[in-house]
Amino acid sequence: MLSKSQISFIKSLHQKKYRKENGIFIIEGIKSLVEFIPSNYQLHSIYYLAEYKSLLPTLPSNIKLFEVNNAELDKISTLQAPQGILALVNQPKPIPLKPEVLQNCFSLLLDGVQDPGNLGTIIRTADWFGFKNIICSLNTADVYNPKTIQATMGSLPRVNMYYEDLALILPQISVPVYGALLEGESIYKTSFGSEGLLILGNEGQGISAEVINFIEHPVTIPRIGKAESLNVAISAGIFCSEMSRNII
Amino acid sequence: MLSKSQISFIKSLHQKKYRKENGIFIIEGIKSLVEFIPSNYQLHSIYYLAEYKSLLPTLPSNIKLFEVNNAELDKISTLQAPQGILALVNQPKPIPLKPEVLQNCFSLLLDGVQDPGNLGTIIRTADWFGFKNIICSLNTADVYNPKTIQATMGSLPRVNMYYEDLALILPQISVPVYGALLEGESIYKTSFGSEGLLILGNEGQGISAEVINFIEHPVTIPRIGKAESLNVAISAGIFCSEMSRNII
Numbered sequence: 424m425l426s427k428s429q430i431s432f433i434k435s436l437h438q439k440k441y442r443k444e445n446g447i448f449i450i451e452g453i454k455s456l457v458e459f460i461p462s463n464y465q466l467h468s469i470y471y472l473a474e475y476k477s478l479l480p481t482l483p484s485n486i487k488l489f490e491v492n493n494a495e496l497d498k499i500s501t502l503q504a505p506q507g508i509l510a511l512v513n514q515p516k517p518i519p520l521k522p523e524v525l526q527n528c529f530s531l532l533l534d535g536v537q538d539p540g541n542l543g544t545i546i547r548t549a550d551w552f553g554f555k556n557i558i559c560s561l562n563t564a565d566v567y568n569p570k571t572i573q574a575t576m577g578s579l580p581r582v583n584m585y586y587e588d589l590a591l592i593l594p595q596i597s598v599p600v601y602g603a604l605l606e607g608e609s610i611y612k613t614s615f616g617s618e619g620l621l622i623l624g625n626e627g628q629g630i631s632a633e634v635i636n637f638i639e640h641p642v643t644i645p646r647i648g649k650a651e652s653l654n655v656a657i658s659a660g661i662f663c664s665e666m667s668r669n670i671i
Numbered sequence: 672m673l674s675k676s677q678i679s680f681i682k683s684l685h686q687k688k689y690r691k692e693n694g695i696f697i698i699e700g701i702k703s704l705v706e707f708i709p710s711n712y713q714l715h716s717i718y719y720l721a722e723y724k725s726l727l728p729t730l731p732s733n734i735k736l737f738e739v740n741n742a743e744l745d746k747i748s749t750l751q752a753p754q755g756i757l758a759l760v761n762q763p764k765p766i767p768l769k770p771e772v773l774q775n776c777f778s779l780l781l782d783g784v785q786d787p788g789n790l791g792t793i794i795r796t797a798d799w800f801g802f803k804n805i806i807c808s809l810n811t812a813d814v815y816n817p818k819t820i821q822a823t824m825g826s827l828p829r830v831n832m833y834y835e836d837l838a839l840i841l842p843q844i845s846v847p848v849y850g851a852l853l854e855g856e857s858i859y860k861t862s863f864g865s866e867g868l869l870i871l872g873n874e875g876q877g878i879s880a881e882v883i884n885f886i887e888h889p890v891t892i893p894r895i896g897k898a899e900s901l902n903v904a905i906s907a908g909i910f911c912s913e914m915s916r917n918i919i
Contacts, residue, residue: 551894551896577899648797657795664913671859
């Protein structure tokens with residue numbers, strides 16, 4: 424049984440303002456929970472339906488557990504079809520980017536990706552290809568948005584997210600900087616080598632004028648048909664695959 | 672000014688049942704409209720805010736036009752932020768698949784893709800790569816779902832959609848049949864040649880047991896990191912790119 428104030432606290436975390444104020448975000452579903460438990464993230468509390476209790480893994484003793492009923496879960500869940508288990512997770516202290524972590528690997532830089540679902544799907548895709556670092560401009564969607572978390576499908580604990588002022592960070596980058604553009608060298612002809620940073624832009628506007636100057640290698644996914652553009656997460660997937668093909 | 676019955680008719684089209692019953696679906700935004708006007712689809716009617724009137728292209732005289740106010744558009748729109756123009760489009764008569772259209776090109780077969788957004792993104796991606804035909808199992812998401820239409824970003828008129836009983840269709844296919852699976856030949860080592868059909872499965876369950884037997888070439892996107900799976904639209908994008916790389 425949850426108190427009114429517990430319910431209203433968790434509901435407040437559906438909004439970015441209160442997630443930021445409290446340094447807490449929501450994850451849902453057993454699959455997501457088991458990815459976060461062994462990670463560096465600190466769990467705050469877990470809310471579960473009685474019939475899901477047996478699914479709960481062994482937990483550190485400092486995590487508060489609350490059995491809830493369907494009506495309560497419906498209230499606190501961010502999903503239309505809640506998944507029986509919801510947890511609050513403490514937001515880690517933002518990690519400042521050390522440019523040397525980008526060496527000897529491939530990384531993504533997102534310049535204003537707006538859609539939380541796209542951001543989450545990009546994180547999941549990066550995790551599939553073993554990309555460990557994603558740099559986001561300050562106006563990129565919130566990684567702790569419930570739609571982002573849902574779309575990551577549990578991959579977030581394995582990918583380091585950096586929110587940075589790109590004008591300050593980009594001059595410090597020493598690995599090759601690629602930009603996903605409509606005009607550029609075909610990805611099928613580009614030698615990506617063994618390290619690099621790929622910049623992907625906003626869904627409607629592409630890469631911003633201030634960032635475009637830092638691109639050393641404009642690269643493009645050749646268009647054969649007539650679509651005006653590709654979804655940014657689809658582009659990210661195709662680029663991750665191309666960058667990975669010679670290193671496996 | 673719309674009548675109550677007009678509003679309730681258009682609102683009913685938010686649901687699959689009434690879209691099917693009336694053979695009509697909704698598109699929104701000027702970009703989508705300009706893709707449908709020159710296509711084989713027949714427009715039924717257009718609803719626009721006064722300030723969008725000047726954007727309307729020349730239209731055949733049989734299309735009914737209605738100027739609406741913001742409150743009316745909010746009611747009939749499927750979007751949280753309506754885009755000033757909404758149109759009703761007649762659903763074309765379903766095209767029966769002739770297996771020979773699959774020759775000398777690449778095509779997709781979706782076996783139970785559930786999420787309308789994924790379906791729409793796959794259509795947009797297929798259009799980018801010039802894939803003209805997508806076969807869908809009967810339990811695949813509705814192509815006329817507003818979320819599907821939105822995610823296609825205007826690509827639907829250029830891609831032929833077939834909803835078929837796969838058990839009847841698959842035995843008739845004469846091009847190589849590839850299946851996107853977690854185990855199979857690496858896409859980086861597969862020679863896709865110049866024609867083929869790629870099967871993609873449901874988001875959670877993958878390709879169904881009845882369909883899996885028809886796969887001649889199990890193929891996989893090698894996993895380097897730890898994500899459990901890739902989003903199905905991301906997989907589709909990577910496969911479309913791989914199949915296209917030697918034909919451009």
